[in-house]
Amino acid sequence: MQWTKVLGLGLGAAALLGLGIILGHFAIPKKANSPAPQDLDLEILETVMEQLDAHRIRENLRELSREPHLASSPRDEDLVQLLLQRWKDPESGLDSAEASTYEVLLSFPSQEQPNVVDIVGPTGGIIHSCHRTEENVTGEQGGPDVVQPYAAYAPSGTPQGLLVYANRGAEEDFKELQTQGIKLEGTIALTRYGGVGRGAKAVNAAKHGIAGVLVYTDPADINDGLSSPDETFPNSWYLPPSGVERGSYYEYFGDPLTPYLPAVPSSFRVDLANVSGFPPIPTQPIVCALGCPVNVSVYNRLELRNSSNVLGIIRGAVEPDRYVLYGNHRDSWVHGAVDPSSGTAILLELSRVLGTLLKKGTWRPRRSIVFASWGAEEFGLIGSTEFTEEFFNKLQERTVAYINVDISVFANATLRVQGTPPVQSVVFSATKEIRSPGPGDLSIYDNWIRYFNRSSPVYGLVPSLGSLGAGSDYAPFIHFLGISSMDIAYTYDRSKTSARIYPTYHTAFDTFDYVDKFLDPGFSSHQAVARTAGSVILRLSDSFFLPLKVSDYSETLRSFLQAAQQDLGALLEQHSISLGPLVTAVEKFEAEAAALGQRISTLQKGSPDPLQVRMLNDQLMLLERTFLNPRAFPEERYYSHVLWAPRTGSVVTFPGLSNACSRARDTASGSEAWAEVQRQLSIVVTALESAAATLRPVADL
Amino acid sequence: MQWTKVLGLGLGAAALLGLGIILGHFAIPKKANSPAPQDLDLEILETVMEQLDAHRIRENLRELSREPHLASSPRDEDLVQLLLQRWKDPESGLDSAEASTYEVLLSFPSQEQPNVVDIVGPTGGIIHSCHRTEENVTGEQGGPDVVQPYAAYAPSGTPQGLLVYANRGAEEDFKELQTQGIKLEGTIALTRYGGVGRGAKAVNAAKHGIAGVLVYTDPADINDGLSSPDETFPNSWYLPPSGVERGSYYEYFGDPLTPYLPAVPSSFRVDLANVSGFPPIPTQPIVCALGCPVNVSVYNRLELRNSSNVLGIIRGAVEPDRYVLYGNHRDSWVHGAVDPSSGTAILLELSRVLGTLLKKGTWRPRRSIVFASWGAEEFGLIGSTEFTEEFFNKLQERTVAYINVDISVFANATLRVQGTPPVQSVVFSATKEIRSPGPGDLSIYDNWIRYFNRSSPVYGLVPSLGSLGAGSDYAPFIHFLGISSMDIAYTYDRSKTSARIYPTYHTAFDTFDYVDKFLDPGFSSHQAVARTAGSVILRLSDSFFLPLKVSDYSETLRSFLQAAQQDLGALLEQHSISLGPLVTAVEKFEAEAAALGQRISTLQKGSPDPLQVRMLNDQLMLLERTFLNPRAFPEERYYSHVLWAPRTGSVVTFPGLSNACSRARDTASGSEAWAEVQRQLSIVVTALESAAATLRPVADL
Known part of the structure; x- marks a missing residue:
């Protein structure tokens, strides 16, 4: 070829290449620079479900319950070391783990x-x-x-x-x-x-x-x-x-x-x-x-003793300042195979499976996951309470939810979950995808609904969640900090036993063999609880949109309202107290919660900015806090949640209202007791109005 | 040319073009998809500074103080309408505005x-x-x-x-x-x-x-x-x-x-x-x-009256759920030209200038700005307090800072700012860039430092900020909600007058002519306050990194600690109370605040993700909340801030400690009063430890 031709071809080629580069750069939108935000990965979820191993849970339990480990005893301290060792394992450990020790007043014979x-x-x-x-x-x-x-x-x-x-x-x-x-x-x-x-x-x-x-x-x-x-x-x-x-x-x-x-x-x-x-x-x-x-x-003698919590963390990849907390106590009265080691055995297995994925570099959650082993729960939820007192602010500002698994298996029949309404949907999603350990080919959800169910005006027949009292370490999280919480276990078929609780509870007969032979031979119920908890943890820590459905509070509020109207309405009317403002507040909450749900759906259809989703998630995470009022029940130590404080009145409605009415019932109009009824009613109305206000679009007043 | 040649060239050209497209798309990073995050725009800032008009402030004041406008009076209601009209103006109004009315107990002759x-x-x-x-x-x-x-x-x-x-x-x-x-x-x-x-x-x-x-x-x-x-x-x-x-x-x-x-x-x-x-x-x-x-x-007679707040919003473009609150009360005792209309005149001018930029489409802030005109302040900060009671949760969760301008001009000599330490740096940045109205070519900052100054161990000689009592509507924001707050005004040359306050305070002589002739002829001090407040608002609402410098709390804590050591140390030692834990807590705070400052500097040098900056900003915004303890001073209604609650003890240290020591001083060791000293000390230590914990990297425990 002639050199001019070569030159011509070369120039042409360069021009074409250049044109291509320009087209490629400007004309084709680039995906790589705005990657899809990290979201729940169903393959990872599947892997975790598969790897949660009943046999390993059994071996954990054997070790945990080998010796009595009363709070602050040498064996309790040994278990602190065991947890630290597991959580610092280079192959299956967490990002970091440490023990933190409190000096607390215990009582011994x-x-x-x-x-x-x-x-x-x-x-x-x-x-x-x-x-x-x-x-x-x-x-x-x-x-x-x-x-x-x-x-x-x-x-x-x-x-x-x-x-x-x-x-x-x-x-x-x-x-x-x-x-x-x-x-x-x-x-x-x-x-x-x-x-x-x-x-x-x-x-x-x-x-x-x-x-x-x-x-x-x-x-x-x-x-x-x-x-x-x-x-x-x-x-x-x-x-x-x-x-x-x-x-x-x-x-x-x-x-x-x-x-x-x-x-x-x-x-x-x-x-x-x-x-x-x-x-x-x-x-x-x-x-x-x-x-x-x-x-x-x-x-009996009172003694100041050191009691430790053990805390382990998996750092979030995207939102490390959002915490999914999962915990159980470690101390027992004697061997405590069921209480609490059946829960701790699962805690260790869950942390092993997630830790292994982490150490392999396969996975890191969007948000941080905190594992906790609490001390001295048996003496009064002491380790968890001291933890919430020490880190009140950061926990309240950053915790997405608290998951408690204490006694994980009371019996083999069915799942049982206690929790506040926003966690219902994530538990449902999780349990629909896990096979029930019992006979038949049911999901945990389908089995559960056979034992505990209710007719929801929104969803029809669904499994019913119980409400959280103060029976385990979730209490300070829900009542003192206002964090959406849940407690997960497998439990009885009530048609087969009327036992108040599993019979060897808090006795020296609560041993490994007891679990292995009678409570859960094969440990399939333990595995079911581990899978449920594991799926809930992953969904809460990895989902781009937080799977907390705040509109599920509407049903609770509506049922509390109806109970107040039916069982207290006439009495209140006699004393010239109107439930009108409460009706309005509940309606406002329902409307705002529904509207927020709509906005979430719309946003989910688009490709929203992570900052936008974060703002929305903050609304979901913080809703539960709006029900706290530290001045509502000054005589009830730690209890500040106006929906779940202890109820002594017989009417199943807002506890402050129920209790105040029950005390006022036999007093004259104008008494202090009736003024307290009005005060409690205002406290609830203000809380609901405030809750509705936090659900509104954030730039509305 | 032969057709094979043509084909060959064509194919070659296509291949080259294709290669170019591929190179262009994948090999050159695309800028357009990750635009610089919205940040403070110095041109907009300059525009706002220029447009804040002394003459318009004067005209606002004339109208506002034309008639007496005692809280809940017809003229007070007229001014509600005036504010609504201004804030809804199609050319210079805000995104939305509304009045909200409370029924409150006032007292009249x-x-x-x-x-x-x-x-x-x-x-x-x-x-x-x-x-x-x-x-x-x-x-x-x-x-x-x-x-x-x-x-x-x-x-x-x-x-x-x-x-x-x-x-x-x-x-x-x-x-x-x-x-x-x-x-x-x-x-x-x-x-x-x-x-x-x-x-x-x-x-x-x-x-x-x-x-x-x-x-x-x-x-x-x-x-x-x-x-x-x-x-x-x-x-x-x-x-x-x-x-x-x-x-x-x-x-x-x-x-x-x-x-x-x-x-x-x-x-x-x-x-x-x-x-x-x-x-x-x-x-x-x-x-x-x-x-x-x-x-x-x-x-005198007590009367239930309706009193309104007026609220106007500019919706944030990027983080609408973060609020910069700016407010003043509207009600006066008589004409109230100085108190409060000198502040309201500025409020109206600020909202006009920002509203105009907004309506023109020139600007929308990164975060939301809320303007507030409070009712019935003169009777006891009533409008602002009721507002914080009604929206406690969302305000506490989302408010970046509260800026109060009540009496904007006491006199013409110098700026005077009261505020908590995190706002010091933003006020300094703002005032260094604004010319002082007085003689000479000083900045407001340089003039200010001549009248109020202190020697800072960190910065050398700086203007000194006063601390916030309960003299105006900032009180519920700082004491009840724990929101970083400030109050801005121009004030006296103390060498020229010893007047307790400007002489016509709360009398019928506080009129427009009084201001126009004696207090601020030409309204240049009003303009200086408007510019200072305007610059602070813009910096807080527009800066990508929140300009709240939490490490400036270290100086306060250190000075409180030193006062406790010097003036209470011996006394406490006599009663076997150690300040050791307080020393440790202060040191921990100092270290964590400094480390956070370092992390911010590092991050500012890179091009951080908006979500990363948001997490950091949340730490800055929420620090002030960690000093709240609603159980610290149960007898002091609303006061929960353990650093700024009222101090009755003479030692200028943590108020709970100062007050408890002053009460315990003359009692025996082991008295209830000394137990209260120990309790107050623990409350402060716990708050400082908690504050330090919130400043640590968010995934650390």
Whole structure:
């Protein structure tokens, strides 16, 4: 070819290439620079579901429950190290893990001078001494680490008196005895577990001058009536005749000496004389229930002890300042295979599976995941409460949700979830995709709906979530911080047992073999709970749009409103109190929640900016906070959530309203009690109006 | 050419073009898809500074102060309409504006039966009646809309008694009289304004059995000693002899009937008999100060009235859920040219300039800007408080800062800013760029530093910011919600006057001419305040990185700590209380704040993702919230900020600690008072530890 031709071709080629480059750069929109935002990855989810291993959960449980690990005991400390080791493992650990220790006031029986209950004969001699320990049936009920059954925080003392049977020790039980003309002053009340809280039995009794309280477990309440050795553990899941339930009799939660302050060494301690919430009179759980006079000798001692939480973190890739918290306590009364190790076994398996994906570089969540192993829960949710006191602000500002798995398996029949309405949808989504461990080819969701269900005006028949009391470490998160929370477990078929709780609860018979043989042979229910919790964690931490459905609060509010109208409306009207503003507030909430739902749907159809979605997610995350009012119930320590505070009134409506009405009912119009009804009504209306305001488009006033 | 050649060339050309397209698309990074994030635009800032017009401010003031506009009066309502009209103007209005009305308890003198103070002669006859109104000097002091001087919320009553001069009515003034053997029971105390709060005079007096309180303005306190008509307004800025200061004598703030609840119609009202904070005995401000017996007749009446806030919004373009709040009250005692219309005149000019840019499409801020005109401030910050009660959650979650301009010009000498430490840097940045109105070519900053300055360990000599008490509508924002706040004004050269406040404060002489002739002829100080506030608003609403410098809190904490060590250390040591944990907490805060500052600097050098910056900005915005503890001072209504609550102790340190030490000082170790010292110390330590924790990298525990 001629060089001119070559030149010409070369120039032409260069021009074409250049044109191509220009076209390529400007004319074709570039995907790579605005990559799809990180969202829930269904393959990762599938992998996690597959890898959660029943056998490993079983091995975790075996190790965790090998020895008694009472809060602050050497074995409890060993487990702190075990958790740290697992969470720092280079192949399957988390980004970081550390123990944090509080100095808290616990209560123990004296080793030298055990608590004693003696039955006294007509001549004053001791005719029978109650067992001080449980019978060593499987070889695990003996030894120095098995703490004697006792009522933690009951004062020491040696009252003597006639034994009076007081049913469950409720206020009405003592009133009933009074009505029957029975003298209560100076007696010893024999009460059975259940009905009212442990501490309440002693509080109620003391009001009548009773000198001491005994508490026993009625086989009818826990063993479906069975009580012989053949019929009980190790031959069945029922409690052996010598089993005695331990427990904390403290009325509040958190370290008793540092209310609202973390129990770090420098924090102010309330003088012991000013501590409230301890049972006022000596109290002791026992096994036998006989008549005649008794001597009760309680030698409990209060001790300042170190108790640790262990915290492990997986750092979020995109929004590290948003936390999905997952926790369970670590301490038990004795071996605690069910309570709490069935939960901790799952915690370890979940952290292993997620940690392995993390360490392999396969996955890192959008938001941070925090795993927590709480200390001294059995004494009153102490570790979790101190944690919330220490980090109140950052937890309240940043926590998406708290997930609690304490006793993970009560029994094999069905899932049971307690939680606030915004978590309902994420639990439903998770459980619809996981196979139920029982017979048939049902999802956990489909199995669940057979046991617990309700008719929702929005969704039709759905599984019903229970509400959160203060039975485990979720309590400070929901009641004190206003964080959407849930508690997940597998539980009973109520047609098969009426046991108040699994029979060996808080006894020395709650052991590995008990779980392995009776509660969940094969550990498939454990696996089901692990998968449910795992899926919920992934959905909350990875979804671009937070899967918290705030409009599901509308049903709760509507049902509370209807109960107020039906069961209190006439009474309120008699006292010239209108429910009108409450109706308006509920309607406003419903409308705003629905409108927000619409805006989310619209946004989901487009390709929204991550900042836009963040603003929306903040509205979802923070809704629950709007129901907090630290001045609503000043006498109820920590309880600030105006929808879920303890309800003593009989009407299932807003607790402040229900309680105030129940107290005002027999007083005249214009009384202080009726003013309190009006105040409580205003508190709820203001909270609902404020909640609706936070759901409105953010630039509206 | 041969067709094969043509084909070959064609194919080659296509290949080259294709290669070019591929190269262009994939190999050259595309700028257009990641535009620079919206940030402060210096040109817009310059435009705003230029357009803020002294003449327009003057015209605003003329209109605003044309008539008396006492809270809830018809003229106050007219001004609501004026604000709405301005903020809805199609050329210069905001995105939206609305009035919101509360029903609140105000207090007025009776029109039919005016309050009277009579001097009684030796025979019991009235020998002199104090003036009931101010002299009509300029034609504006007469007419039915000029409210009689009175003590709002003082109870009605007609006490008679000997007049006793009680200085400023402080507790020590009455103690001094007692020491002198003067019988106080049944007397009328004559007190002068200043020293203690208005209501406190009556509270202190009543403790000694005093029957009534008179309050007068001493010319020495307000007029630099001058008092003749020639020397006073309209001949100078000094108060005419007949001038009497009105004021609210309510001890708390917010609507007295609805503490912690918005005063909407449905809210619970406390029974009048249970309201606390009103002066306990009849009280009346007067002009004359004579000896001998007096009859005091107070006929004040409490009335439920509607009072409105007006709110206007400019919607943020990028982060509409972050609010920069700017406000002032609207109500006055009489014409209120200075208090509050000098601030409202600026509010209107600022909203006009920004509104015009908005309506032209020239500008929309990154974050939302909310303008507020509060009602019934003079009666106790009522409008602003009710607003914070109604929207507590969304304001607390989303508000970047609150800027208050109430009295904008006390005098012409210098800027004066009160605020919390995080706002110092943005005020400094703004004022360095604005020319001072005075002589010379100084910036506002350089002029300011001549009048108020301090030596900062970090910055050297800087203007000193005052701290925020409860003198205007910033109080609920800083004390109840924990929002970083500031109050901006121009003020005196203290070498030229010792007036307690500008002389016509709360009298009928606070008129347009007073401002126009004496306070700020030419309105250049008004313009300087408008520019300062405007620049601060723009910087807070437009800057990509929030210009809140949280590390500036370190100096405050360090100085509080040093005061505690120097002035309380020995005393605390005597009672075995260690300041060690406080030292550690302050050091931790300092370290974390400095480290956060470093991370911000590093990030600013790169091109960070808007989501990353948002997370960081959230840390800055929310720091102030970590100092709130609603349980710290349960007896101090609304005050929850552990650094800025009222301090009664003499040591300038953490107020809870200072106050508790001052109460414990004379009690024995182990007393309740010393336990309270320890509790207050723990509250501060916990707050500082919590604050430090929120400043740490967000994925650290």
